[in-house]
Every structure is written in structure tokens, then in C-alpha cells.
Amino acid sequence: MKNHQRIREHRAGGVRRNLAAAWFALVGSFAALAAGPPVDFQRDIRPLLAKRCFACHGPDEGSRQAGLRLDTFDGATGKNGGRTGIVPGSSAQSRVFVRITHPTTPMPPVGERLSPTEVDLIKRWIDQGAAYTRHWAFAKPVRPNLPSVRNQAWPRSGIDYFVLARLEQENLKPSREADANLLARRAALDLIGLPPAPEWVREFVDDKRPDAYERYIDRLLAMPQFGERWARVWLDLARYADTQGYERDFRRSIWPYRDWVIKAINANMPFDQFSIRQLAGDLLPSPTEDDLIATGFHRNTMTNPEAGSDPEEFRDLAVKDRVAVTGQVWMGLTWGCAQCHTHKYDPISHAEFYQLYAFLNQTQDANRVDDTPSLKIGGGSTLVMRDLPPDKLRVTHIEQRGNFLDPGAEVQAATPAAFFPMPGDAPRNRLGLAEWLVNKENPLTARVTVNRFWARLFGRGIVETEEDFGTQGSSPSHPELLDWLATEFMNSDWNVKAMLKTIVTSATYRQSSDASAADEERDPYNRLLARGARYRLDAEMIHDQMLSVAGLLSSKMYGPPVMPWQPDGIWQVVYNSDQWILSSGEDRYRRSLYTFLRRTSPYPWMTTYDAPTGEVCTMRRIRTNTPLQALASLNDPVSMAAAQRIALRTLDEAGASDQARIAYMFQMAVGRQPSPSEAKRLLALHRDAQADLDAESSQKLLNYDKVLYSSDREIALVADGRGKASSWQYTTQDPGDAWKTSAFDANAWKSGAGPFAFRSPAAQGSAESPAGTPWDSEQLWMRYEFDVPAGPLEDPHLLIRCTGGFEVFLNGVRAAASSIERTSYYKYAIDKPAIAALKPGRNLIAVRAYRIGEKDRGQSIDVGLVAVRSLGPPDPRRDQPARAAWVVVANTILNLDEMLTRR
Amino acid sequence: MSSDYSLIQEYTRRHFLERCQLGLAGMFLAGLNRAAVAAETNPMVPKPPHFAPKARAVIYLHMAGSPSQLDLLDYKPELIKYNGKPCPDELLKGKRFAFIKGVPQMMGTPFQFSQHGESGGWVSELLPNFSNVIDDVTIIRSMTTEQFNHAPAQLFLHTGNSRFGAASMGAWATYGLGSENQDLPGFVVLVGGGNNPDGGKSLWGSGFLPSVYQGVQCRTQGDPVLYLSDPDGISRALRRKTVDAIGDLDKLQQEATGDPETAARVSQYELAYRMQISVPEVMDISREPASIHKMYGTEPGSVSFANNCLLARRLVEKGVRFVQLFQWGWDHHGSNRREDIRYDLPDRARGIDQPVAALIQDLKQRGLLDQTLVVWGGEFGRTPMRENRGGVYGSFMGRDHHPHAFSMWMAGGGVKRGLNFGATDEIGYYPVENKVTIRDLQATVLHLLGLDAFRLSYPFQGLNQRLIGPTDEATLIKGILA
Incomplete structure (x- = not known):
């Protein structure tokens, strides 16, 4: 085959020297040979012009050279006043053709020359009339008819007709179905992110009913772990993390949003509703608490409370990020480029970026340490979106060169003109924008979403550049299949589980992934889908699978992030002495999605295997293969x-x-x-x-189990207020000097459990701090007697959360003191003399806590004392x-x- | 269009297949030359530069927090005259400061400066050893940046973008050039001063580039690389046996499945095994002779900037492409004793003075200075005004962040020796001669490595991303090129 010869030629010649150019030429020649004489603008010419010409002759006026614009017919033919580059029907008279074939100074001026094939394509296209058709992705998908295929026995679903038709065109055959064991593992990893339990596999293999596989898939789709797996996919897009980012990278509480995503996915919330709630749940008529939590999606932007930062600068960055991420996630477009200038390749102008910005510019949140507004729920809180009151709305201006200090003309909220208009009665706010995104007229949302599902199930999207469906993105390998899936998805009213089931029950999905050397040679990336997909698992899957097959994985769902074992010294952040404190009990081996994610110091195992840090929206992870991964898997x-x-x-x-x-x-x-x-x-x-x-x-x-996983070795000598809290004796009257010794009589003191905290009159009795004991005095003295078991103890330490200052005594000996505010539990080492004072049997812990600053700031203290029992004699x-x-x-x-x- | 990374993968896969057809599998089974196979599949293999390089490696010494140029390298006698006087209005108008409020006082340096070497550069008494090597160095006193907070300024300097998510200079270097030693990471990061720099691990991250190019932080205590040690209970010999078993079993699989990725993974396990030996070896400075320890002021087993400088030399000697040192603690605002220019800056300067001078001399005596570019500097400068946090002066003295002007120095591969480049105005507020931007610096570092910063790009989010950003405002610092 000619294509093969070309691939070989390229490999022999340019691949090493200039991979990008060689690849491009390869695609071009591939297409040309496949296409035959008539040239297709969308497939053959547009990508070529976009890559080689639009940077200087595209939509962006600012960078346009020689007044020539080549991205529209009118521009290229000089119909709107500019230079005439193309004379339709005559390449000889077309300046563009003359310039690209110029013997000494050919266009483009930088990079390699256009290849003879590319030049020929442009020549033929001009001679054929230089037709400009619309970029495929900007036209609404139309449901294609199923193509006819010779092998009628193979297809199981619509998907398979498109795949098989293409294979037959190439004279290829699909692979056999994968072995049942393997299929069971594949589907489980893809759908629930975990390997199947052995008994499910047995049941599936033994199930001789014709729909045994469908039943197995239904079982997986109904499992709660399904939501965890697909929530992780979504959280990559939401740039979810448990800290604010930037220099100080303080903790923030937004995990209820993560839990909302899991629940919504498990409940099979239709994708349009799923989208609207996250972008504008607060603007729905009478929003529920869940609708508000869902708006955490865009509250995952970073916050920079560093001194001297202009809060407006970082608020502006957050809003720009929201515009860019909205474009990426729902429409697969790189709107972010237009914040400084009109997009060089895609139809979004500089002004239109700020029209979109205007939709998202009315929320209350600013760049603040406290991350307001947040919603109080249960015992905690979560960040949410709230609009400003009508009299405080912001005016949006175009920012010159993207600089917020350099405002240009005022703009109103509007969607880009290249797409269908917003319905006249739609509100010009986030809700209107969200509804526009999931309107069935939108050409991109369904395509981008089904493409993402496909990519998570086949390792590669039908459009490989999941993040870019614009003119710079890759062309779909199976355009009609993409449109069939997109229309199927919309026709099902955005039913996600149904869509996934359609894909994983297809014959295409079920193929064996084995490949002969000839298969690999012909289609190394498996773009034609003549076999099943094969690729390295995601970081979370590798980790969770390891715990799961060992029987260690906890099935506990939801809740605050956990801290499993990680090497020492990972968390060292300037101006933030927060600590990684090993979680106890089953929280040490939860699914990876619950692991605390600190943006500047993520869990190292995860990043080694290419998991994102939550700093930016990650539309697709790049899979690498490095020695550091081997070290982690071998030695962790x-x-x-x-x-x-x-x-x-x-x-x-x-x-x-x-x-x-x-x-x-x-x-x-x-x-x-x-x-x-x-x-x-x-x-x-x-x-x-x-x-x-x-x-x-x-x-x-x-x-190893005793060292890492046996929390029965861990003893709470004094239990803090998070669990079954120890009951202290306490007083707010200065008890004199002897109070910290066991001889002191504290019978007259009151008793209460931690946390001890000031509560504003408004918060009294509310859900804000349900447990604990009120504390509103200047100082607080606390005593508690506890038992130390016989036998050696390792690593006794205090776990204290304190806003204010404190000092701790053990049996009258000073153990620790601090006046640094900690809003999370912090591990304090105990001074050596105090450790020496600990003895088997009865011991006394005495704590004095004191207020720093104003009472209204919410002083609080909670104290725990923890130790680990030694391994004991060898077993x-x-x-x-x-x-x-x-x-x-x-x-x-x-x-x-x-x-x-x-x- | 496809991403370059896919192309690399594709290239690797194809290459592998060819080799398979030529009998690689047979070679494998015979247990021949695993190292050669590893090199074939490693994206870190040396790649040809765009043009002949001046430097083969970079040692970048970043002083996180930003040292005061006015007390170390940029001598301003005029400023001493204004010492204690209120700052002129025109310098305050429209400016943003981190902490300065109202009208602050000007602050002359409390330290003595003198001229050194044949180049006659002015250097403060705080850097006596550095003063002795000044004729091997280009000092740039006209640096300027756009960012005035630590994290964004560090990110801007090292990744070309003040926000998180872009690729760092070292990642670009290894992406463009690979590395010369396949048993060590191509981009090594050493952190000192008690804290990570403000911008965190993103400063040596790969951003949108494949993560294989990210810097590997080698720690000087505990495992030098995370998970490098064999687990408790597994000896070297036994680890060798397990890696062999993994290779053999993977090979059996590959025969059945035909997946070239499998062979690539086997080679990564081999590389990991070799790193387990080569990394501790190179990180062990105890084998250096006493004369070297004396020269740097190093103590094996301790954590110090001196140790990191010696390690940097050892790494570069072994063929590591980019070594990045971060030394935290230069943020001398004067809000307490630890941040006081008079008390703490001398200590900080002492901590680096002998080691940097030793590094330059040591590289020179080994003939490595010609091929190694050494860069020293912070993320911005410090104000000629004394900081008055909250609008009042306390008992301590310090300076606020100053993006408009600061000093850096460069030495070695491709840079002039004994050059004083650029100058600021009489009080050190703005550059007035040969202004050098961060973009210029980035373009120049890549240039010296043989990479064209305007061409070195990677497609991401619709843009051909570059270290020097999307616009072409960067210019080579021609005046400093040897």
C-alpha cells in the first residue's frame, strides 16, 4: 500500500529530525491519497491553513500580516476590503499559491516548507473553486444512517457498524471477543475503577444466558463504586483539590462538592441537569442544599491571600479561569486564548471572551483567605457560588491585552456569535449560560461529552484532542460515529449510564486487545479499532486495585479527605506549617479519590503516575512510563x-x-x-x-501490616472531640499554681468534653458546632486522668487544634506549648521530661488555654493524646x-x- | 494534528517494533544488553540541539525570597546619602508594594562595598569569596520582572507563566535535549534553607509537557529520591532477582499480546534498578577528598547549601542536564530579627558565599566551567526604601519586594568572564542601561544550551506553548555572550 510506503519514508527520514512536521505531512498525505481527486476543505485544507497560516492570516486582527485573512472565503478573496489571496478556480492567479511556491522566500516564513503533497492539495483546492465549508465541530451533529457492512454477524450496536465499515474499507477484520475473565476485569476497571471480585467473575463466566454480559454490566453500573470512578474523571475537569493553591496553599473545605458529584453520578442525573446545577444551581427556583453544593464546581479556582496581592487581580484570574474551563469542559474549545486577543484559530473574539466573562462576573466570592461565601452543612462547610445583590452588580469591560488594570469598552453578557443565539427569553446570567450550553442546538456539548466517555473507555478519544474541538484540534477518527453517539446521547435526554452501557456492550469494546506485530505496524495507535484498547491504568486504579486485591481497601464512602501513609517530608510549605497526620483505622486505605489533595504538595504516588494536581482543568491525562513509577510500585x-x-x-x-x-x-x-x-x-x-x-x-x-495498617496498635490515651471524646474537668477561675499536679483537688470543677469553643450567640445550639463545651472566658484550665497500659509505647504525641494559645502538662511536667493558631489538628511532640514522667497506670494531663485577640474570633481548643503500642515480641x-x-x-x-x- | 508527545510515543513504539522484527525478542530471551534496550525506549536519550550549544548543562542557584541586591551587588552611594529621608513622591505614585504603607524612608546599605578583580565590579563585604571569582562572572544589575509576589514571580521566572500549570526551564531543557546519563534523572532539584520555595513543586514541574521531563527532587536526608531504597527485608541481590522475574514474566506476556509498551515498561524497571545504585552513589559526597570539603565548606551528612553545590557539581559531571538549587530564606522585610537586613542577611550570605565561589573554581579546575552555565539570583529585587509594615517603623530593618530592578549573575558556558552588565539609576529603583527581562533571561539560558527559545514549543490548549510565552518580546542578552 502506498500509505505504508509513505510511513516508511517518513520514518527513515524526518521523524527524528522533526516529529511534528513529519506527522503533519503524514496526515496530509494519508488524507490526500484516501480522498482521491476532489479536495475536502474541512479535512484537507482547513487544518493545513490553520497550522501553517492562521497565526498571521487568521481571525486575530492584531497579529494579521499584509492585511490578508485566510480563515474565511470573503477574507481570502478580498471581498471585505483586505488583500486578495485567492482567486477561486485559478491557482496561477492566486497570490497564496504563488507565495507558497516561491523559489527563494516561500510562505510560511518560519518552520519547514510545505511538502509537495500539501502544495498540490492547495493547488487542487483553489482550482476546484476554493470552497470554504464550516469547521465540522461548529455545525450541529446530524444523526447519520448506519453504514452497510459485509460482515452482518459482527455488529451488536450502532457503534459497530461505523467501526466495521471503516475496517472493511481498509480490508481489515475486527479481532475476536476477549476472553470472559479478561472482559470482566476490563469492564470493572473501566466502570467502577476496581478489579472485579472473584465471585462476580465466576458468576459471569458461569452465566450461560445470552445476556449474561449485559447483566454483568448492569451490576457494575448499579454499584456505588461506579460513582467514585466517574467522579474522579469529572474532578480532573473541575480542578478539584483540598487547598487554596498558590504560595500558602491553605486548606479549604469543598469535599461536600466531591461527594455531591459521586452521588449525582450514581443517581444517573441526566448530564444537562448535572451541568446546570454545577454552573448555576444557586439560580434555580428554590434551590435545594444539594443544588448549592453543586456550584462548588467553579469554586475550585485558586485563592491567593499572599500579602500585597491585589484581591481584584486574583478574583479576575479566577473568573477568567471559569470562562476558560467552561469552554473547555462543555464545548471543547480553548476560549482562554481570547482573554488577551482575538483567538487566532477559532471564532471567538477578544470582546466575546469578556461577554462570556460577564456571565460569571457577578458572584460574591473574592480572593479572600476565608474563601467566602460558603454554605454551612452538617458539622462543616463547603464553598458555593452566590450572586451579588442586584444593586451591587459589576460592570464588565474588555481587558486590553488581558490586563485587568487596563479596561476597554464595556460589554454585556452574551454567547459567541459563531454559535446559535441564546433564546430571547433566557436570563442573561449563569443559569442562561448553563442552559445554552446544554441546549440541544449546541453543536459541541454532546460531542465533547461522549468523546470523553469514549476516551475513558478506549484510552483515546474519537477526537484525540479532547480539550480542543476547534480548528487546531485533531480530526475525529470516526466522524459519523461521533455524531451518532452525540445524537444518541441527546435523544436519551442525556442518560449517562445508558450511553456508557451502549459503548461497553458493543462488539467494538469487547474485542481482544492482543495484537500481532503486523497489527501494531499497521495501526500502532489502534485508531481504526480493529482490536481492543490496551494502555496503562490511571494512578488511582493502580493504587486502589493493589489495596483491593490484597483485601485492604475500605469501602467507606464520602466525608472529609483522608491522609494515608506517605513518605516523611513531603509537606514543607513556606508560611504554612500544616501537617500531614496519618489517618487512623480504615481511613488509611480508602479509595484514592478521598486522599487529601494539596495542590503544591500532592500525594507523591499519584503524581508519579500522572494524576493531576488540581491547579488547572485537566481534560486528558498524559500517560508516561518512567523509572520513578517503577520505584514507587516496587518500594513504597x-x-x-x-x-x-x-x-x-x-x-x-x-x-x-x-x-x-x-x-x-x-x-x-x-x-x-x-x-x-x-x-x-x-x-x-x-x-x-x-x-x-x-x-x-x-x-x-x-x-508491614503492623507497621502501616494496624491501627489496633494506636491508642488514644486521651480522646479528642472528633470521636468518643474524653470528659475533662475544667474551670474558668484561676486555680493557683498546684492545679497541674495530681495532688490538687479539682472536684469543684465542672466537667465537659472537647472541643471547648467560643460560640457567638447566633451560633449557639446551631448545627455549626454540635458537640463540645462552650468557652467564652479569657482563660481555661482543664484536667483529665487517663490510664497508660503496661508495656512499651512508641511515639506518644499530642493532637491539638487550637485557635488561641495553650500549654500542656503531663503529671505536672510541661509537655508542650504554642501560641500559633491552628485551624486543623496538629501533631505536637511531647518534651522529653514529660514523656519520662508518663508511667503505667493512672496519669494526669492538665491544659491551660488562653485567648489571643478578640473574643469574637472564635477561640477554641481540643486536645488528644495518642501513642502507638510497640510491635511486641517477634511472632x-x-x-x-x-x-x-x-x-x-x-x-x-x-x-x-x-x-x-x-x- | 497530534501532540508531540504522542509522536514521541509513536516513534518509540515503532522503533521498538522494528527492533522486535529484527530479533529483539530473541535478544531479550538471551538476556543480552538490557541497558541498550532501555536507552532505545527512553524519551530522555540525548537529542540534537537546534544549533551548536555553548553549555551542556545548567546549574541554576535560586535564592528564594529574593536577596537584597542593594546590600550585595548593586552599590548605590547616593542612596546612602538619602538614608533615613522620606521617599520622593514620584517613586511612590501608582506603585504597589507588599507591605510598605504611606511614605517610607530611603535606606542606604549598612555594608561596605569595594571593587574587585580586573573587571572592577562592586561587591559587598558580605560576599568576600565571591569577590575573588568575580573575573569568571557576568554580573547583571539591570534585571526586571513583572511579578512582585514570591510564588507568581518564581513561577514566572522558572515556567514563563505566573500561574501554575506551565513547564519549567529544566523541563524544557530535557524535553529539548534529553540527558546524557540514563542512570540518573536528567533534571535534578535540590532544596535547602529549611523550606520549599514559595511556588512549590510547580517550579520544577513539567506542566503541560509529559511528566517524564519534570525535575526530580533529590533529598539530602532520607531517600535521595522518593521510594529509592529497597523496602525493609529486601536485599539488593533479591531486588535484582525480582526485577529479573518481572522482566521474564512481562516478556512472556508480550509474546502473547504483542504490546510494545510492555517492553518499554521492562526497560523502565531496569532503569529504576540502576538508579537505585547510581543516585545514592552520586549523592554520597563522603567520597570527596578533604581538600574539596575544605573548599566548599561541606560536611557529609549535614543539610546545607554547600553540600547542595558540591552535589550540583557531581551531578553535572555525571551528565545531568539541569540542576536546580533552591535556597530559601532571603525575604528580608525587617519585621523581626530573622528578617533583619543587618542581622540575618550576613548569615544568609555567609551560607552561600564560600560554596558558590568553590563551585565556580571547582568547575573551572575540572574543565567543566566552559560547558556548564551557572546562574544565580532571586525572583525579584528589594526596595531602596526601608519597609514600614503597617505604616510604622519598628526596631528591625528590612526592604520590601521590588520587581523593577534586581541583580543576578551568570558564569561559565558561553557567558563573558569578568563583565559588569547593565545598571540602575542612582538609587537602584529602575534599570537605566541594558534592561534585562525575565523573558530575555529565559531565551538566553535556552540559547546557551543550543535551543532556540522561539522554536522550542509544545501544543497545549490551542497554543504552541513556549517558555518565553506566546509573544515574541524576548531578546537574547547579546551583550553577555562570549
Whole structure:
């Protein structure tokens, strides 16, 4: 085939030298040869002009050269006054053609020359009349008819007709269906982000009904974990994080928004409603609490409270970000480019950017430390959108060169003119904008959304540039399929689960992902879909799968973010001494989506595997393959704990023979039986490991659970107010000097549990602080007697949250003191003399807390004392190399490419 | 259009397939030359520059918080005359400051300056060792930036964008050039001074570039690279055996599935294994002779800027492309003793003076200075006025953030030796000669590496993103090029 020759030529020549140019030429030649004589403007010419010409001859007047505009017919032919670049029907008379073929100074002036193929395309296009048709993505999708195919037996759904028709055109055949085990794993990872439980796989494989697979898919779609998986997809777009970003990167509470997303997805909220609530839930008639929480979507912008920052500067940045993200997420367009100047490639002018800005410019939030407005819910709060009162509305101006200090003409809220108009009666506010985005006249929202679903299920979108459906984006590999899916989605009234089911039950999705060298050579990226998709799993999936197959993963949903084990020293941020405090109990092994995400210091394991930091909207993650990933998976103690758990379970549950154990362990982790050669190799490794280990190293390998995951070793000697709080004796009258010693008689004191906090009269008895004890005096003295168990204790420390100052005494000896305000629980080391004063049996903790600043600021204190029981004497079952060697085997299996791959 | 990264992947995959057809699988099974295979699939393999480079590597010493140029490198006798006098109105009009309120007083330097070397550059008494190497250095006293808060200014300097999400200079360098040592990360970051810099890890992030190009923070305590140590209970020998087993099992899979990614992953595991040896080796400065320790003032096992400078030399010597040091603690506002120009700046200066001088001398004596560009500076300057936080003066002395003018120096690969470049007005408020912008600096650093900053780009969000931003306002600092 000619195409192949060309690919080879390019590989031999330019690929290394200039990848981009070579690729472009390759696409161009590919298209030209496939197209035959008539030239298609959208497919062949527009991308070429966009890439090579529009930067100087595009929509942006500011950068236009020689008065020539090539993005419209009128511009190119000089109909609106500019230079005439193209004479339709005559390339010889067209200045554009003359210039691109100029022997010494050809256009474009920078970059490589146009290839002969490209020049020929432009020549033929001009000679054929230089027709300008609209960019495909800006025209409303029309439901295409299903194409006819020769192999009538293969298609299961509409999708398959489009895919098969293309394959038959290329003389290719689809692959066989993937094996049931593998299909079960693939669908589970794609739909719920976790590997399937062994019994589901068994039930599915044993289910001989014709619709067994559909039933299996329905089961997955109904699971609560489905919402967690697809919430993570959405949170990438929402740039969700648990901190404000920028220099200080303080914590913020917006996790209720994350929970809302999970719930909405699990409830299968139609995508139009899902969108409207997030963009404008507060503007709905009588909004519910959930509608308000949903507006957290655009409150995920960063806040910079650094001294000297102009609050307006960062508010302006936040609004621009909201405009850009709205364009990206719903319409797949890079509106952000137009904040400084008219978009060079797509139809959005500088003024139109600020018309969109005007929709989003009326909210109350500003760049403030306290992140107002927020909504009080339950025991916490979450950031929400609220409009300014009608008399305080802002006036929006165009910002010259995007500079907020340099306002230009005033603009009114409006949608870009290149698209369908807003209905006349629609409100000119966020609600109107949201409804416009999900209006079925909108050519992009449905396409962009189904393309995202497709990309999360096939590793690559039908439009590869998920973030750019504009003229600079990639062309769809299957344009009609995209439109079929988009219209199907809208016709179903935006039914997300139905859409996903349609895709994953297709024959296209069910294909085996195995590929011969010839397949790889012909279509290395699998653009034609002649086989199933195969690519590295997302960071969260790798992590959650590891915990899941080991039986460690907690199924607990929702709630404040958690802090699982991470290496020391990750959180070191200037002017913010906040700490990573290991969560206790099952919160140490929750799904990754609940892990605390600090923008400037994200959980390192996640970023190593390409998870985003929440600083910007991430439309698609770039998958890399680096040695740092190997180091994390091989050496992270969490991964070792999972390996150990797998080993112990295997020893307990499998037969006594090594063969049986290998088979059991492999099945547990990989979800299939090992081949004889695989089993043999692992047995050899087990022998090698056994020979290498001694009692001491075995002990280490078999104790990871105790080191990392056994919260039964952790004892709350004094419980803080978050759980079953300890009841203190307290007084607000100065008790003199002896109060901190056990000899002191505090019987006259009152008793109460933490947190002790000032409550404004308005907040008294409200949901704001339901538990605890009121404290409104200047000072507070507290005493509590607790028992210390016999036996050695490790790492005794205080966990204190205090706005104000405090000092703590243990058995009369000073243990810690601080006058730095902490709005979250903070780990305080105990001074050595105080640790020495701790003794088995009865002990006394005494705390004095005091106000700093004004009473109304909300003074509070809550104190806990925590220690960890030592590992204790070695467990004889845990020092045997024969047993410990299984941990090594499990660590190896967890690192197999197959474990890291969606296949 | 497709992203360059896909192209790289595509290239790698194809390349792999070709090799497979040529019998790579057989080579694999025979256990031959795994390292060669790793290099073939690694996007960090050396890539040809746009033109002949002057420098092969960069050591960038960033003084986070921004040291006072007026007390270190930019001598202003006139300012000393105005010391304690109210600041003229025209300097305050329309200006933004972080903390200065009302009309502050001018503040002359409390330190002595003198001229040094053949170049006769003025340097403060706080940098006696640096003064001795001044004839190997170009001092730029006319730097200017657009940002006046730490995080945005650091981001602007290192990523070309004051907001988060863009790619850092070191990431651009490795994206453009790869790295010369495949057993070490191509872009290494060393952080000192007790805190991460204000802009956080984004300052060495890859932004929109593939994450393989992000800087790898090597820590001087604990594991030098996260997760580098073998886990408790697994010896080196046993780790070797597990990596072998992973490779063998993956290979069996690849025979069945034909996925070239699998072979690429095996090579990354091999590279990881080699890094486990090579990184601790290069990070272990205890093998350096006593004379070197004396020269830098290093102490093995401690955490110091001196140690980081010596590490930088060792890394560059091993072929690492870009080494970035961050030293925090230069934010001398004067709001307490720790931030006082008189008390703390001398300590901070002492902490870096001997090590930077040693670094330059050491690179020179090894013949590395010609191929290595050393850059020193903060993210902006400090005001000629004394800061009066809240409109009042306390007992401490300091200066506020000053974006309009500051000083930096560069030495080595492709930069003139013994040059005093640019100047500010008589009180050091604005540059008046050879103004150098951050864009100019970025374009020049890339230029010295053999990269055309105007051409080096990556498509993202509809733009061909570049370190120097979308507009062509950057110009090479021609006057400093050797």
C-alpha cells in the first residue's frame, strides 16, 4: 500500500529530525491519497491553513500580516476590503499559491516548507473553486444512517457498524471477543475503577444466558463504586483539590462538592441537569442544599491571600479561569486564548471572551483567605457560588491585552456569535449560560461529552484532542460515529449510564486487545479499532486495585479527605506549617479519590503516575512510563503491605503445595490462572527469595501490616472531640499554681468534653458546632486522668487544634506549648521530661488555654493524646523465610505489566 | 494534528517494533544488553540541539525570597546619602508594594562595598569569596520582572507563566535535549534553607509537557529520591532477582499480546534498578577528598547549601542536564530579627558565599566551567526604601519586594568572564542601561544550551506553548555572550 510506503519514508527520514512536521505531512498525505481527486476543505485544507497560516492570516486582527485573512472565503478573496489571496478556480492567479511556491522566500516564513503533497492539495483546492465549508465541530451533529457492512454477524450496536465499515474499507477484520475473565476485569476497571471480585467473575463466566454480559454490566453500573470512578474523571475537569493553591496553599473545605458529584453520578442525573446545577444551581427556583453544593464546581479556582496581592487581580484570574474551563469542559474549545486577543484559530473574539466573562462576573466570592461565601452543612462547610445583590452588580469591560488594570469598552453578557443565539427569553446570567450550553442546538456539548466517555473507555478519544474541538484540534477518527453517539446521547435526554452501557456492550469494546506485530505496524495507535484498547491504568486504579486485591481497601464512602501513609517530608510549605497526620483505622486505605489533595504538595504516588494536581482543568491525562513509577510500585511501603497481605492470605487460604499457592496468589492479583511457564518462573523466584532471606529480613517482610495498617496498635490515651471524646474537668477561675499536679483537688470543677469553643450567640445550639463545651472566658484550665497500659509505647504525641494559645502538662511536667493558631489538628511532640514522667497506670494531663485577640474570633481548643503500642515480641510465624518469600513473590506479581495495564 | 508527545510515543513504539522484527525478542530471551534496550525506549536519550550549544548543562542557584541586591551587588552611594529621608513622591505614585504603607524612608546599605578583580565590579563585604571569582562572572544589575509576589514571580521566572500549570526551564531543557546519563534523572532539584520555595513543586514541574521531563527532587536526608531504597527485608541481590522475574514474566506476556509498551515498561524497571545504585552513589559526597570539603565548606551528612553545590557539581559531571538549587530564606522585610537586613542577611550570605565561589573554581579546575552555565539570583529585587509594615517603623530593618530592578549573575558556558552588565539609576529603583527581562533571561539560558527559545514549543490548549510565552518580546542578552 502506498500509505505504508509513505510511513516508511517518513520514518527513515524526518521523524527524528522533526516529529511534528513529519506527522503533519503524514496526515496530509494519508488524507490526500484516501480522498482521491476532489479536495475536502474541512479535512484537507482547513487544518493545513490553520497550522501553517492562521497565526498571521487568521481571525486575530492584531497579529494579521499584509492585511490578508485566510480563515474565511470573503477574507481570502478580498471581498471585505483586505488583500486578495485567492482567486477561486485559478491557482496561477492566486497570490497564496504563488507565495507558497516561491523559489527563494516561500510562505510560511518560519518552520519547514510545505511538502509537495500539501502544495498540490492547495493547488487542487483553489482550482476546484476554493470552497470554504464550516469547521465540522461548529455545525450541529446530524444523526447519520448506519453504514452497510459485509460482515452482518459482527455488529451488536450502532457503534459497530461505523467501526466495521471503516475496517472493511481498509480490508481489515475486527479481532475476536476477549476472553470472559479478561472482559470482566476490563469492564470493572473501566466502570467502577476496581478489579472485579472473584465471585462476580465466576458468576459471569458461569452465566450461560445470552445476556449474561449485559447483566454483568448492569451490576457494575448499579454499584456505588461506579460513582467514585466517574467522579474522579469529572474532578480532573473541575480542578478539584483540598487547598487554596498558590504560595500558602491553605486548606479549604469543598469535599461536600466531591461527594455531591459521586452521588449525582450514581443517581444517573441526566448530564444537562448535572451541568446546570454545577454552573448555576444557586439560580434555580428554590434551590435545594444539594443544588448549592453543586456550584462548588467553579469554586475550585485558586485563592491567593499572599500579602500585597491585589484581591481584584486574583478574583479576575479566577473568573477568567471559569470562562476558560467552561469552554473547555462543555464545548471543547480553548476560549482562554481570547482573554488577551482575538483567538487566532477559532471564532471567538477578544470582546466575546469578556461577554462570556460577564456571565460569571457577578458572584460574591473574592480572593479572600476565608474563601467566602460558603454554605454551612452538617458539622462543616463547603464553598458555593452566590450572586451579588442586584444593586451591587459589576460592570464588565474588555481587558486590553488581558490586563485587568487596563479596561476597554464595556460589554454585556452574551454567547459567541459563531454559535446559535441564546433564546430571547433566557436570563442573561449563569443559569442562561448553563442552559445554552446544554441546549440541544449546541453543536459541541454532546460531542465533547461522549468523546470523553469514549476516551475513558478506549484510552483515546474519537477526537484525540479532547480539550480542543476547534480548528487546531485533531480530526475525529470516526466522524459519523461521533455524531451518532452525540445524537444518541441527546435523544436519551442525556442518560449517562445508558450511553456508557451502549459503548461497553458493543462488539467494538469487547474485542481482544492482543495484537500481532503486523497489527501494531499497521495501526500502532489502534485508531481504526480493529482490536481492543490496551494502555496503562490511571494512578488511582493502580493504587486502589493493589489495596483491593490484597483485601485492604475500605469501602467507606464520602466525608472529609483522608491522609494515608506517605513518605516523611513531603509537606514543607513556606508560611504554612500544616501537617500531614496519618489517618487512623480504615481511613488509611480508602479509595484514592478521598486522599487529601494539596495542590503544591500532592500525594507523591499519584503524581508519579500522572494524576493531576488540581491547579488547572485537566481534560486528558498524559500517560508516561518512567523509572520513578517503577520505584514507587516496587518500594513504597504501602505496596509492600499489600504484598504481605496477599502472601498471608495465600498461606491461610490456598493449599499447602507451592504450586497451589502460586496459582491462588496469581489468580487473586491478576484475575486469571498463571500459564505453566509463568508458574514455573514464579516458583523459581520463590526458591531464590527463600535462599536470600533470614529470620531478620523475614520478620521485616511479614510485619508491614503492623507497621502501616494496624491501627489496633494506636491508642488514644486521651480522646479528642472528633470521636468518643474524653470528659475533662475544667474551670474558668484561676486555680493557683498546684492545679497541674495530681495532688490538687479539682472536684469543684465542672466537667465537659472537647472541643471547648467560643460560640457567638447566633451560633449557639446551631448545627455549626454540635458537640463540645462552650468557652467564652479569657482563660481555661482543664484536667483529665487517663490510664497508660503496661508495656512499651512508641511515639506518644499530642493532637491539638487550637485557635488561641495553650500549654500542656503531663503529671505536672510541661509537655508542650504554642501560641500559633491552628485551624486543623496538629501533631505536637511531647518534651522529653514529660514523656519520662508518663508511667503505667493512672496519669494526669492538665491544659491551660488562653485567648489571643478578640473574643469574637472564635477561640477554641481540643486536645488528644495518642501513642502507638510497640510491635511486641517477634511472632514465630513471622520469621520463616519460606513464608516471607511469598511476600517477595506477591511484590513481584503486583509489579507485572499486566497489573498496571488495562487490556 | 497530534501532540508531540504522542509522536514521541509513536516513534518509540515503532522503533521498538522494528527492533522486535529484527530479533529483539530473541535478544531479550538471551538476556543480552538490557541497558541498550532501555536507552532505545527512553524519551530522555540525548537529542540534537537546534544549533551548536555553548553549555551542556545548567546549574541554576535560586535564592528564594529574593536577596537584597542593594546590600550585595548593586552599590548605590547616593542612596546612602538619602538614608533615613522620606521617599520622593514620584517613586511612590501608582506603585504597589507588599507591605510598605504611606511614605517610607530611603535606606542606604549598612555594608561596605569595594571593587574587585580586573573587571572592577562592586561587591559587598558580605560576599568576600565571591569577590575573588568575580573575573569568571557576568554580573547583571539591570534585571526586571513583572511579578512582585514570591510564588507568581518564581513561577514566572522558572515556567514563563505566573500561574501554575506551565513547564519549567529544566523541563524544557530535557524535553529539548534529553540527558546524557540514563542512570540518573536528567533534571535534578535540590532544596535547602529549611523550606520549599514559595511556588512549590510547580517550579520544577513539567506542566503541560509529559511528566517524564519534570525535575526530580533529590533529598539530602532520607531517600535521595522518593521510594529509592529497597523496602525493609529486601536485599539488593533479591531486588535484582525480582526485577529479573518481572522482566521474564512481562516478556512472556508480550509474546502473547504483542504490546510494545510492555517492553518499554521492562526497560523502565531496569532503569529504576540502576538508579537505585547510581543516585545514592552520586549523592554520597563522603567520597570527596578533604581538600574539596575544605573548599566548599561541606560536611557529609549535614543539610546545607554547600553540600547542595558540591552535589550540583557531581551531578553535572555525571551528565545531568539541569540542576536546580533552591535556597530559601532571603525575604528580608525587617519585621523581626530573622528578617533583619543587618542581622540575618550576613548569615544568609555567609551560607552561600564560600560554596558558590568553590563551585565556580571547582568547575573551572575540572574543565567543566566552559560547558556548564551557572546562574544565580532571586525572583525579584528589594526596595531602596526601608519597609514600614503597617505604616510604622519598628526596631528591625528590612526592604520590601521590588520587581523593577534586581541583580543576578551568570558564569561559565558561553557567558563573558569578568563583565559588569547593565545598571540602575542612582538609587537602584529602575534599570537605566541594558534592561534585562525575565523573558530575555529565559531565551538566553535556552540559547546557551543550543535551543532556540522561539522554536522550542509544545501544543497545549490551542497554543504552541513556549517558555518565553506566546509573544515574541524576548531578546537574547547579546551583550553577555562570549
